[in-house]
Amino acid sequence: MTRPVLPSSGVLTPLGLDEVQLTSGFWADRRALSAQVTVPHCAERMGTLGWIDNFRDGGHRGPDFADSEIHKLLEAASWHGDDALVEEITPLLAQAQQDDGYLNTRWSGRRYQNLEWGHELYCAGHLIQASVARARCHGDDLLVEVGRRAADHVCAHFLEGDQVCGHPEIEMALVELCRLTGEERYLEMARRFVERRGRPALGDTEHGRAYFQDDEPVRAARAFRGHAVRQLYLACGAVDVAVETGDTALLAAVEAQWERTVARRTYLTGGMGSRHRDEAFGEDFELPPDRAYAETCAGIASIMLCWRLLLATGHPRYAELAERTLYNVLATSLSADGRSFFYVNPLQVRTPGIPTGADEVSWWGGSALRAPWFSTSCCPPNIARTLGALPGYLATRDRRGVQLHQFASAEIDTRLVDGPRLRLSVRTRYPESGTVLVRVLGAPQETCRISLRVPVWADGARLAHPEGVVRAAPGLATVDRRWRPGDELRLELPMTPRWTWPDRRIDAVRDCVAVERGPLVYCAESPGDEPPLAEISVDTSLDPVEHAVEGAVELSVELSVEGHRTSPAAESWPYGSSPVPRSVRPHSLRLVPYHQWGNRGPVSMRVWLPRSEALD
């Protein structure tokens, strides 16, 4: 039952944390860092800043929605099995909860006066999600009771009428609580919240109603729009409602929105959200690398949505985007030491940032360096809860067998739908290496199917199995067999670095290329002026060269450093009557995985590299 999402139907059934154990490698390391460093760091910061004390004394330090950060911390602690932290904080919540189940330290006494901006149901949603996580990982306890009382209060207050919260989140929480408890009222409440949007249900704001997806009904929208986190959380809730109510039209609407958004409004990193002003999706092909917002929480929400759509449909494209986002947004945000975070994840930074002190609270996440905390600090505990639940996002089963969607060294021990046990050991150094070895430790007597996702970029992948070697096309590679202990599957994914070209409608990266290797986007870092990243251009006729370094593969590419303008007139006005003169100087540039950027101090950085040769 220890699964972050547990639909009652769908093409695939998720495996839980009791069935998948990460043993080593990229994600096991980060999950351990989260448990040992990030969770205590978040607890310390929220304690020091008085956000936890809000539950003790009825104060309201921190942002209006500070409660939600404590709830996310409790969810993280639940997935990580940090009972002590849950047991320390939960009594404070229980004591602050009012008799009718209302719990919010900011608005207590002035309830629901400002649904547009108050975040009350958003906070309640995170509380309910924490209680669901706790119930699944630990069983019934005080936190589960607090969450359920909060949900009962929400239903009592909102079931009738037409109100919704400006920040979606409560929808998926209520569906999960219905899945946990069987109480259909929670599902009905979630369904109504989804259906009420866009009629409209909220007041207008300076950002327009699209900001909180209240401009049109969920099922009428063509693409994701407005505030990215709100939109993606709402889409998660809509999928959950669609799955539980059998609403195939609603599911199809969200799938179509996702498809258009991924094709036109998504960064190479998987990042979503092009605008700082309203933390919002931009228009189609509005994807500036420097002012990319690509908030960490939007990346997490996108992974959550991908997982729901994968479970509902079985389509590997959802696991593909989840992988891209895990490696290039989630892993990027968290610093190597687990104590600082990117709030936004731009693809270009011109000016090296100024480090934030360990006790300092960063006003906003627009910095070119990770910060230990933010005045709006949604991202740090969101990373912790995602890494806590991560084993639950790796694999699924169906009637015929199991599917491995993400590659990590792990022990898998599950039962297929009709009962027999299947035990697998996965060994891989992915994404450094493209080899994934799956060893059968125990299997049913009957034929069953083991499936591995083959990424779209892995053209030429091969799968060796006990009866031979096959070419594995992108999608799901499957082997049906009466498996015996000791049987092995070996997936070989080609990890040659590759040049990646953007659609020409993305104006902001015209005539640039990026470099990818496996699921990783690479970037150029420059700690000083050499090379000046504003003046480079790369030669794509030469392939990038690999260099193995500790824990990663770095690349190098050949490029030119070009002057910009040279005449005195051009130094006073950056637009001239002729093309730019060039003074080309060859250079070799080291590229690092984007998720590592900025870990070694202040640098300028760019993912998209201008091309030097003419387009043929």
Add this chain to the structure above:
Amino acid sequence: MTRPVLPSSGVLTPLGLDEVQLTSGFWADRRALSAQVTVPHCAERMGTLGWIDNFRDGGHRGPDFADSEIHKLLEAASWHGDDALVEEITPLLAQAQQDDGYLNTRWSGRRYQNLEWGHELYCAGHLIQASVARARCHGDDLLVEVGRRAADHVCAHFLEGDQVCGHPEIEMALVELCRLTGEERYLEMARRFVERRGRPALGDTEHGRAYFQDDEPVRAARAFRGHAVRQLYLACGAVDVAVETGDTALLAAVEAQWERTVARRTYLTGGMGSRHRDEAFGEDFELPPDRAYAETCAGIASIMLCWRLLLATGHPRYAELAERTLYNVLATSLSADGRSFFYVNPLQVRTPGIPTGADEVSWWGGSALRAPWFSTSCCPPNIARTLGALPGYLATRDRRGVQLHQFASAEIDTRLVDGPRLRLSVRTRYPESGTVLVRVLGAPQETCRISLRVPVWADGARLAHPEGVVRAAPGLATVDRRWRPGDELRLELPMTPRWTWPDRRIDAVRDCVAVERGPLVYCAESPGDEPPLAEISVDTSLDPVEHAVEGAVELSVELSVEGHRTSPAAESWPYGSSPVPRSVRPHSLRLVPYHQWGNRGPVSMRVWLPRSEALD
């Protein structure tokens, strides 16, 4: 005395509205539109929305700084000679003004609690500017008295201490009032406001202290930064203080900041401000065309600053940027009918906008269409006051003669510094035509100098005068002569359309070109999908062709319409492993002056056009 700015010293002395009469053409038309339509429109809107009633009943409808819009309207009415409007509104202000001179309908009773955001001194500044304009155009009256009492209150309250206003404006207003009245206390107050900034004087905000230029002292900054209007108003005040106090170091600091900003942080249109989030300058070369903010008020503030720097130094580069900004920001913002306005002035719009109803208040100016009013409606009355004062921005004199900085049909009647009268008639259809004819109607007996600015783009300009024809290099073309009535000067500026290339450090317009003709930036408009502006590329080996139309010159360029991606995979993910396939289709595209864009209904638009041929 009817001058928008009247320094007591400086290289050049401005001519006033009593000395320069616009007679016909581009700016005379717009000034008349402002007087006849825009001023009444603003008055009607502010009346209907209750902003004027705030002075009657002590209410506070509209934004916190709604008072300032009424003050700007009064300033506009003063320059336009609309006595009736001034006399209608001024008694309301006088009645609302408190005994000690404080006047603000929003904060009355809670004065100066929130200098970061309250805009109280900003409103006072606009009130004082209105009173100065009124005094100069009309003479002492109630409005002048109200303004002076407000200034006395500000000095009494702020002369000691270290406080400043989050939104600069009061500085230049106080200097102008000192110039008007001779009262040195106002200048000293302005000086202190300028010097207090950046020590710091204000609290921190989520935008950082650079937002309101409180991150470092005015004279320490390297370039303009933060909120563009605040920065530019502050720079105006700093120049005014520097000129009146003889502070050459302060003047030099602002000049250097201007120089760097123009070279690295200014749009081709002269627009300033690259970021929506905080309405701010971006970093060097951060100049996205689609998300350009380029607020109309920042353009106006830039023109005000250029004028001050021109008067102080005599350098034609300031008139050059003023001209670019007048034609491509100010003239762009105002609709052809004078009743709607762009708040922001992007250089690319992908999706045609949805028209705003005549009675509708637009939340924000980010629309792709002009709107009749905004919740923050600083731009409309700012346009009106600028057009009202516009004759005051055309010409100057010095000891030797007069200088024409902007080209417009006008009658000029002034006295040189030592007394003799000089009368000129200027005739031109600029910017349609590049011919400017200056006829002497009356002149002193002695030799005097007539100077005309030659724009930087006007390579090959020629100046015919009574004794011959000379090549006129960019800068100031001067003719010294004992002028006689009937003498003529004929400046011929080459108006061939030209391709303009951006500095390659401006990533957002890589490998694009723009088209300019004279001072006008041109753009492509597409009312529908044909041609799709996302898929065009132009051939710069062919020159743009001119087409004379009613009241303007349109251009056409040859281009290709290229497909984007064609494979199904590319429709689902906009990044691929090879360059984009092309299916080129030739097309001829009409370009219109950028200032006209969107006047004929919803369109997509772009200034920067991708190039089709390889860069050599």
